[in-house]
Amino acid sequence: MFYKDYQTARNAVWKLLIDLKIGALPVRVSEVSRALGIEVRTIEELAPAQHRQNLAGRNTIDGGARLVAGQPVILYNALNTPARCRFTIAHELGHFILGHVERAPDLAIQTPVLFRRGGVPESPVETAANVFAARLLAPACVLWGLGVKDARHLARVCDISREAAAYRMERMRLLYRRDREFLKNRGYSCFLLARQEQQVYEQFRPFIERERL
Ligand SMILES: [Zn+2]
Numbered sequence: 119m120f121y122k123d124y125q126t127a128r129n130a131v132w133k134l135l136i137d138l139k140i141g142a143l144p145v146r147v148s149e150v151s152r153a154l155g156i157e158v159r160t161i162e163e164l165a166p167a168q169h170r171q172n173l174a175g176r177n178t179i180d181g182g183a184r185l186v187a188g189q190p191v192i193l194y195n196a197l198n199t200p201a202r203c204r205f206t207i208a209h210e211l212g213h214f215i216l217g218h219v220e221r222a223p224d225l226a227i228q229t230p231v232l233f234r235r236g237g238v239p240e241s242p243v244e245t246a247a248n249v250f251a252a253r254l255l256a257p258a259c260v261l262w263g264l265g266v267k268d269a270r271h272l273a274r275v276c277d278i279s280r281e282a283a284a285y286r287m288e289r290m291r292l293l294y295r296r297d298r299e300f301l302k303n304r305g306y307s308c309f310l311l312a313r314q315e316q317q318v319y320e321q322f323r324p325f326i327e328r329e330r331l
Pocket of ligand 1: 209213243244247
């Protein structure tokens with residue numbers, strides 16, 4: 119399987135979860151990368167000069183997505199916590215799957231702006247990669263099925279940082295509000311309306327039933 123198949127898919131994350139038969143959280147980003155033929159290496163291994171900067175705390179970088187001799191490679195900063203590394207790798211997967219790397223191969227290394235301090239405006243490409251990562255690691259219909267209501271629970275079940283979980287929880291609160299409006303005004307939920315989302319939910323159903331609060 120190769121990641122290029124997903125670039126035209128409307129709902130790349132749902133398709134990915136279905137094709138890889140993922141039915142439990144936390145999603146294993148190394149297994150997803152392997153299944154897509156994308157190599158995952160540390161910045162220390164592939165970009166030692168950047169690693170020295172990361173160690174010194176100067177212009178630190180979380181990860182990157184690049185083609186090395188035509189082969190897709192994800193780099194990540196292994197100095198970060200495992201939860202943050204997972205988000206970085208998911209973010210870089212997003213850059214490949216959404217076709218950003220082919221369009222700008224010299225883009226090389228980018229920092230997930232979600233974690234950047236100081237209110238730097240986020241580029242559309244970075245936003246898209248962050249949305250991809252959040253949906254892959256914390257699929258909304260699964261969180262809904264599990265009854266996840268706060269960032270602490272979300273962080274634990276998805277194995278992501280509290281910071282990323284708080285950000286995702288904001289989105290979930292909007293979806294829950296929308297769901298209440300749907301139920302009140304239309305008599306049905308706003309979740310599981312898309313066929314692919316139903317399929318994802320079915321794959322996760324045994325996990326949801328086991329883990330539900
Ligand atoms: Zn990025």
